[in-house]
Every structure is written in C-alpha cells, then in structure tokens.
Amino acid sequence: QSNVTVYGIVDLGYSFRDADGQSNRNAIDSGISSGSRLGFRGTEDLGNGLNVKFVLEQGIKPDTGESDQSGRTFGRASWVSLAGAFGEVRAGRQNALGYDWFAGGVTPWGTNYLQANPKTIFGYDNVAERVDNAVFYYSPSFSGFQGAIGYARNGNGNETAGNENDTAVVSAALRYRNGPLLAVLTYDQKDVADSNTTVNRDDTRNIAIGATYDFGALKAHFGYGQLKNRGFKKDADNENAWLVGLTVPVSTAGKLMATYQRVNDARNMNEYGRKFDDNRSGFAVVYDHGLSKRTSLYAYASQYANVVLDKSGSSDKLGDATELALGVRHSF
Amino acid sequence: QSNVTVYGIVDLGYSFRDADGQSNRNAIDSGISSGSRLGFRGTEDLGNGLNVKFVLEQGIKPDTGESDQSGRTFGRASWVSLAGAFGEVRAGRQNALGYDWFAGGVTPWGTNYLQANPKTIFGYDNVAERVDNAVFYYSPSFSGFQGAIGYARNGNGNETAGNENDTAVVSAALRYRNGPLLAVLTYDQKDVADSNTTVNRDDTRNIAIGATYDFGALKAHFGYGQLKNRGFKKDADNENAWLVGLTVPVSTAGKLMATYQRVNDARNMNEYGRKFDDNRSGFAVVYDHGLSKRTSLYAYASQYANVVLDKSGSSDKLGDATELALGVRHSF
Amino acid sequence: QSNVTVYGIVDLGYSFRDADGQSNRNAIDSGISSGSRLGFRGTEDLGNGLNVKFVLEQGIKPDTGESDQSGRTFGRASWVSLAGAFGEVRAGRQNALGYDWFAGGVTPWGTNYLQANPKTIFGYDNVAERVDNAVFYYSPSFSGFQGAIGYARNGNGNETAGNENDTAVVSAALRYRNGPLLAVLTYDQKDVADSNTTVNRDDTRNIAIGATYDFGALKAHFGYGQLKNRGFKKDADNENAWLVGLTVPVSTAGKLMATYQRVNDARNMNEYGRKFDDNRSGFAVVYDHGLSKRTSLYAYASQYANVVLDKSGSSDKLGDATELALGVRHSF
Numbered sequence: 001q002s003n004v005t006v007y008g009i010v011d012l013g014y015s016f017r018d019a020d021g022q023s024n025r026n027a028i029d030s031g032i033s034s035g036s037r038l039g040f041r042g043t044e045d046l047g048n049g050l051n052v053k054f055v056l057e058q059g060i061k062p063d064t065g066e067s068d069q070s071g072r073t074f075g076r077a078s079w080v081s082l083a084g085a086f087g088e089v090r091a092g093r094q095n096a097l098g099y100d101w102f103a104g105g106v107t108p109w110g111t112n113y114l115q116a117n118p119k120t121i122f123g124y125d126n127v128a129e130r131v132d133n134a135v136f137y138y139s140p141s142f143s144g145f146q147g148a149i150g151y152a153r154n155g156n157g158n159e160t161a162g163n164e165n166d167t168a169v170v171s172a173a174l175r176y177r178n179g180p181l182l183a184v185l186t187y188d189q190k191d192v193a194d195s196n197t198t199v200n201r202d203d204t205r206n207i208a209i210g211a212t213y214d215f216g217a218l219k220a221h222f223g224y225g226q227l228k229n230r231g232f233k234k235d236a237d238n239e240n241a242w243l244v245g246l247t248v249p250v251s252t253a254g255k256l257m258a259t260y261q262r263v264n265d266a267r268n269m270n271e272y273g274r275k276f277d278d279n280r281s282g283f284a285v286v287y288d289h290g291l292s293k294r295t296s297l298y299a300y301a302s303q304y305a306n307v308v309l310d311k312s313g314s315s316d317k318l319g320d321a322t323e324l325a326l327g328v329r330h331s332f
Numbered sequence: 333q334s335n336v337t338v339y340g341i342v343d344l345g346y347s348f349r350d351a352d353g354q355s356n357r358n359a360i361d362s363g364i365s366s367g368s369r370l371g372f373r374g375t376e377d378l379g380n381g382l383n384v385k386f387v388l389e390q391g392i393k394p395d396t397g398e399s400d401q402s403g404r405t406f407g408r409a410s411w412v413s414l415a416g417a418f419g420e421v422r423a424g425r426q427n428a429l430g431y432d433w434f435a436g437g438v439t440p441w442g443t444n445y446l447q448a449n450p451k452t453i454f455g456y457d458n459v460a461e462r463v464d465n466a467v468f469y470y471s472p473s474f475s476g477f478q479g480a481i482g483y484a485r486n487g488n489g490n491e492t493a494g495n496e497n498d499t500a501v502v503s504a505a506l507r508y509r510n511g512p513l514l515a516v517l518t519y520d521q522k523d524v525a526d527s528n529t530t531v532n533r534d535d536t537r538n539i540a541i542g543a544t545y546d547f548g549a550l551k552a553h554f555g556y557g558q559l560k561n562r563g564f565k566k567d568a569d570n571e572n573a574w575l576v577g578l579t580v581p582v583s584t585a586g587k588l589m590a591t592y593q594r595v596n597d598a599r600n601m602n603e604y605g606r607k608f609d610d611n612r613s614g615f616a617v618v619y620d621h622g623l624s625k626r627t628s629l630y631a632y633a634s635q636y637a638n639v640v641l642d643k644s645g646s647s648d649k650l651g652d653a654t655e656l657a658l659g660v661r662h663s664f
Numbered sequence: 665q666s667n668v669t670v671y672g673i674v675d676l677g678y679s680f681r682d683a684d685g686q687s688n689r690n691a692i693d694s695g696i697s698s699g700s701r702l703g704f705r706g707t708e709d710l711g712n713g714l715n716v717k718f719v720l721e722q723g724i725k726p727d728t729g730e731s732d733q734s735g736r737t738f739g740r741a742s743w744v745s746l747a748g749a750f751g752e753v754r755a756g757r758q759n760a761l762g763y764d765w766f767a768g769g770v771t772p773w774g775t776n777y778l779q780a781n782p783k784t785i786f787g788y789d790n791v792a793e794r795v796d797n798a799v800f801y802y803s804p805s806f807s808g809f810q811g812a813i814g815y816a817r818n819g820n821g822n823e824t825a826g827n828e829n830d831t832a833v834v835s836a837a838l839r840y841r842n843g844p845l846l847a848v849l850t851y852d853q854k855d856v857a858d859s860n861t862t863v864n865r866d867d868t869r870n871i872a873i874g875a876t877y878d879f880g881a882l883k884a885h886f887g888y889g890q891l892k893n894r895g896f897k898k899d900a901d902n903e904n905a906w907l908v909g910l911t912v913p914v915s916t917a918g919k920l921m922a923t924y925q926r927v928n929d930a931r932n933m934n935e936y937g938r939k940f941d942d943n944r945s946g947f948a949v950v951y952d953h954g955l956s957k958r959t960s961l962y963a964y965a966s967q968y969a970n971v972v973l974d975k976s977g978s979s980d981k982l983g984d985a986t987e988l989a990l991g992v993r994h995s996f
Contacts, residue, residue, distance in 0.1 A: 335671070335996040336670040336671070372670065372672070372702060374996045376958055376959060376994070376996070378955050379956075382955070384956075384959045384994050386674045386994055386996065388674070388702060388724065388726065404730055405722075405724060405729060406724065406729040407729050408729075409729070410726035410728075411674075411676075411726060412674040412676050412992060412994050414992065423677075423692060424676050424692070424694075424727055425726065464727060464729070465691060465692040465727050465728065467692065485690055485691060485692070490691070490728060491690065491691035491692070492689070493688070494686070494687025494689065495687070495690055495691075496687070
C-alpha cells in the first residue's frame, strides 16, 4: 500500500568502557551513533495545500531484540499532524524542542555517542526528551526563521482526573537557518505536579542557545545551556553547560567530528559541596565513514571526568571514564 | 512485497470529563472515535475460488506510544482464514459477533466514544469482545442473509491441560443486509470455568437484536440487548439495554450522529437494592467532518447518569458524567 | 518503500495432548509446524560485491495475539550484516549454529512439532537457540563446503560491567552441500559465568553431526548429538541423542515425514539414578499438503516416552505422551 512507508535504522557496534574503580565493560551495543528504530509514516494530501501526516516510531535494541524506551511500543514517536500554509499542528508523543532542535540539531552528532551525548550534559534527561499527550505548533519558515511551541498536561503517562498528579511540560524554540548558518534558542520546562506540595520545589527549566556555521572545509558547533532546579529542587545550583565542536570532511565518504563539553552537574553538588573544579567535562572524537548514503561505519573515543558511575539513591558516585566504540549504522 | 498490506488508524483528540464528585479531567487521548491501530494483512488466491487471508492488528495508544489491550502485541486481531464458496473459517484471536456485528455494526459509531460506547451499555465488556483461541465460521450471503458461529475453548489466554480453568466462549449471529435495511441478531455466551465450583454461578449470556434503516435524508438505528448473569452471578438481575440513534448527512463531508441509550446495569444492583429509576442512561451527539475519505475531524458531547465513577472492589461508585471531545482520525 | 520487505508466517492449528496422569489438553495453538512471525528485512547493494543486510523478526502467537520468546519485540532475530566475497559478518541477536544448521537443517521439519522438536531432544534449549550480542562469521561456499563461527560475551541480556555475570556463547559449524547430500558438524558451548564459583560447574557443550540424502523417491535424515554438563553441572551424565527420519513425496503437493528420536536425558538422571532404559524416545509422523507455495495444511501425530510432564524445581516429573495436531501454515 502506498499510504505507508516503513523505515528505520539498525545501529550496532562494539563498545568498550573503562571507568574509575569499576571493571571494564566489553559489549555489543545498539544505538551508539543513532538510536535503532523501526518506523511507519505517511502523508496524505488533502488539497488546498493541506496535509495530514503521521509517524509511529519504535525504538529497538537489536543487540538483544528488545524494545527501547523501557519497552514502550512506539517509544520514539507516535503522532498525527495537520500541516498547511499556517504551519503544522502535531498531537501525540513527540520530541521536546530543546532535545530535538538544540541537542539533536546544533551538536555534531545529535543525541548520541554514550557519555558524550549532549542530552546528558545539557540535562535533557531531567526536563523533557519525548513528551506524551503533547500538542505542538510549528510555524512556517519566514526568511529562515521558524518558531515552535508545545504543551502537554502530562509529559509521561496517561493524564489523571484533576490532573494534579500530572507533570506538565512546556517547550518553545526559535530557529534560524540560512545558507551556512544555523542558530537556535530553546526553552523547556517541566512543572512540579500540583500534588507535590513539598516545600522548596519548583519547576525544572532548561534554556539553551546554539549555532553552527559551515565554512566548507569545516563546520563549527557551539552551544550553551542553563538548567534550573534539577529534579524540581528549588535550591539546586543552576547548571551551566557548554559545548564546542567541529565537523571536518576528510574525504568524500569520511568526516571527522569532535566535541568538548563542560557542565557543573548539580546532581550531588549541594549534598557534597563539591567545588566547580569538579565539573563534569570531557572530549570525544568520532570518525564516520559512509559506505553509501544509507550505511556508515564509525569509530568513537571519549574521555570524561566526573561522569555518573553509579546511581545510588540520593548520592551518585562520580568518576572518570574512557569509552571506545566501533560500529555500523544502516538506514532503511 | 505485494503479499502484505500495512494499514492502520491514528485517532487522537482532546477529551474533557466532568463527573459527580470528581475533579475534571483534561487530556489528549487516543481512540476516541476509533481505536488507534497498526495492522498487517494479506490475501492469497489459491485458485478454484479458494483464498487464504490473514490479519495481524495491534491496538495502539499514540498519546503515550504504548500498546492497547493491556500491552498485547496484536491485541485487536490475529487470525488466518480459508475462504471459498462454502464461506470462511477463521482461526486465532478475533472479534465476537455481538461485539462486532451488533455493537460495532448497528449503532451509529460502533464501539467508540467513551461513556457513549454501546460496548459498555450492552455489557460486551462482560461477555466477549475479542476472543483468543477461537474458530469462527462465516457463511456466504444468501439473498442478503449471512450467518456466523464461533467457539473458543478459552477466550482469554492459553488453554490449560484438562481445560478446567478455561472460560469457553460461544458466539453466534444472523445478519440481513438488503438495500437500505440492516438487521442483526446476536448471541454470545461465556462459560463458567469447570474449576469454578462456587454455587450460584452460571454462564454469562448476551442476546441482542438491532437494525438500521437508511432513509437517505437520515439513517435510523435501533438496538435491544439482554445480559444474563453478569460476571457469572446466577442471581444477578438481567440487564435490559436499548439504544435509539440517528445519522444525518448535513453536507457532502459532514454528518451528525446521536444516540440515546438506557440499561439497568446490574453491577451493584443486588448489593444496594437500587431501583430501576437508577438506570444508567444518557445521550450523545457526534459531528464528523471528513477532510478526505481517509481523514476526519470530529466533535463529541455526551451526558450520562449513573456511570461507573470508581471501580472499588465489590461495589462500584456510580454518578453522572458529562464528556466533551474534539479530535482527528486518520486512516492509512 | 522498496528498502524493506515485510514478511512472516501465521501458523495455527488444533492440538491435542494425552499425557500420563494428566488431563488431556485441547487447544488452538500457534507455531506447531513453524514459528509464527512478522519480520522486516532488507538488502543494500554497496557496489564492489559488498552488501548490507538486516533482519528484524518478531515471534508471535496469533492464538492469543501475544509476542513469543517471552515478549521480546524481535525475539527471533535482529541483526545487521556486511557480506561480500570474504563471506558475511552478522552482529546482533541471531541463531546459534547447532540450533540452526543441525536441528533446523538436517531434521525433516526443523525445530518444530511440539514434543517431536529436535531442539528439545538434542538439548538446544539448554545450550543456545538464539544468541544476544553475538557476532557471527559465515564463510563463502568452497565446492560445497561452508564454515561459520560466532561468539557472544553474553548470550542472554545486556552485558554487565566486568562481564563476570555474563554467560558467553561460542558456536561453530561446518556444512557440506552438494547435489543430493547435505552434511553438517556443529559445536555449541555456553560458558559458566565468571561470577558462578560453585564447584563442579563447567561449560555446557553440545556437539552434533547430521546428514540428509535425497534419493528422489525419498529423503533420508540422520543426526547424532552429545550434550555435556547440562545446566553447567559438571557431574551430569553426557546426553547422547540420535535421530533417524524420512521425507517421502507422495504427490506433487503432499509429503509424508517421520522421525524416531532417542536420548538419555540427564535432567533427573543423577538425582534419581534412573537407568538408561528410561531414555526419552519416540516417533512422530507428519503429513504436509501444500495448497500453494505459501500455504499448507498439516497433520501430525507422535508418541513419546519419558517426556517432561511437569517442571517442578529440582526434579521434573516424566511420563509418556501422545500428541495429535491439525493445522494451517501461511507464509507471506
């Protein structure tokens, strides 16, 4: 049937990790350079410049055959939209804008590559990645400018009666794309549930600004973000994160990418009074070699300081970690 | 591959509910006007008028990306059939006939629209909706008449050795379709498991009769059903449910639908000795506007008395509820 | 999109079982003659004789609409491969070689037909069927000879840091195919996890040799296998299993198949000191009638002695069992 396109990515590789005080890990892992997925999408032309689109996209882990996103069937995306001259309105489970336009769009490799994932550094795991029950509006592009704004009464799981147990999500962004320049400004907010009456709780907020410029011989990446009230803790230190990156085409098929990222992660900051020289920071290098437009081999290396080694309730154990990976990414 | 057709429906909308003594609920919900689904089906021509068909249909909830039917992979349907001049024999998980031909076929909007769902009013949630391990026979059509009958040793879950823990399901129906008239008679039965030796237990039975007549300017809908022994309780009051409905085309793209339904729901009847003027009853109105053959916008409003507000073990809390919804349904 | 082929099998039938001291079981079951499945696969030609392939294959149970393999999304297979003149390298969840080339390839009906499944007789449920996190190399064919070898750091589930809780899997095989003759030699091994320091534990190993010869009027099947250290128990008796089988084409559409299998199953051997005349053994007959290349009807009967009737912790209850089945298998 021509109404549906089946598409996806299978990304599998060998992954090595050596972290402070831990045994090394050797593994075949999924989703190192790109989240493995199987998707179904379609577009219907309604006439008068109006379109309906839908996406049903399942995150998968082909190393073990399981679903990603904790087993959610269409954990990556499931939405329907109406699009026209007025822009596009999407309803359903979908990406928040900071996660998609900033972390996914401004950095050299989007929300990928293990500990070098900008998602973690910029705190999108704490605000909003993918949002349930969401309605987003995307404006048309005006001389390179595009805006978008979205809202969900509950960002994770079905809405409750009274909605007082829901954690609402607000997401807004502005993007400028013109020739070699891409610039974005994003704002994401996750509200404290009304039922959560603990004092010193406040909405978690994330604001980020980033840009890329393509000089031809190389492309430069820059990003800055600030996360407030991590985990709704009003007295948590603000986290200031930044990234610089480079993408260098080294042949018709190969490109070299690198980033340096730094953030004063507030996860344990207040409990332990760690100084700002305990920042999480590190660099990563990726070489991506295209065997075709749809298939690439990649090699990755990174070294980070003060990453989370162990999630142990109130206080996470931090330490340095080195990661290496080698893999293949096939799109279909 | 031409052997498989991928198809489905994404139905998402805004839903509001105001019920007695409860906080209002505001939500983006899936499946208001039609169960969202992703399906795979095919037909093979074996020659001599013989066909093999299969359907694998997954219920989905695109508001959260989860699977419907409590996470069953192909929770809506998964069967294979042999069809020919003799009719069609289907094996696998499939619809019971009262649920499909009566509630799904005679009422204006099938088994949809929240509290106005005929499925609930006519008690199909208590007998059989979709039946596991079932074999159904559908006769060919003789001058408008078609019959069907089905049986499952266990209607929900894998069969056990000895089958004494199984709840068998029997389903039978007659349908007449000729020009403007559609009439159906359906019978569904769920047997008490042989292992259930509690006294005063008996098979739950559901019989229903319904018809629609298309006058052109409007289509009239009528249905009557009787449910015996709700939840296998032999001393439960019989439930007598009826529905009247209208479908009125108001433009080439738009149609207005309305129903009034009434049932003496026996859920708490005996425990609380509620009178028959405590009947569950209500009306609902739907406006459906087709943007194309595959895509519609819809608006829904309903007011019901004595719906189940809270499932609390032995006694459900009942009350009045108002519902509004606005959504989009896209078929692919 | 031409990049993806959607394919699968729906296999449903009536199944009867009469076992010693148990109630009979009557059921509609999935996967009697072939595991029901829904798959997505594709191949990309990279030029220079190089190909990329992927397979995502979900095991399904259309009798109840559930996923097979304990609910794993792509429980049957999920891998990506690079293939060329050098052979093929596959990464992801995939078949072990004894399970695939021996039990699946040399026996008349592969790893199917309930208690007559060679998988159980030859102990592949105890070593490796499908292997997570695996990398396999398949050689090209040299005058009919092909070799393959694979390894997984952890055969079931994600790898752990230090990998000391992982159960590694090694699989290797040689196959000869030439005209009427097929012969295979397979070796599979599941290692004791490094964290398992119980004494008298050792790697479980399975070695098998088998052949088929097609005389035209009939095809003869032979297999012999030895399983060591069932369940890592070093002092478990070796299990010696063998199979003889026949495939006889009885018409253009119909073929008759039969096997006799025998094994001294070591499951309870040591605990109960049962003699070797307590061997599990039995015969099975299948008639398969093709309605087309893609659709068959089948009938099956088998009688086995000392099959596992009840898994009850340390000691399984054994007894004789008779099985009958009648079903349909449709490929798409």
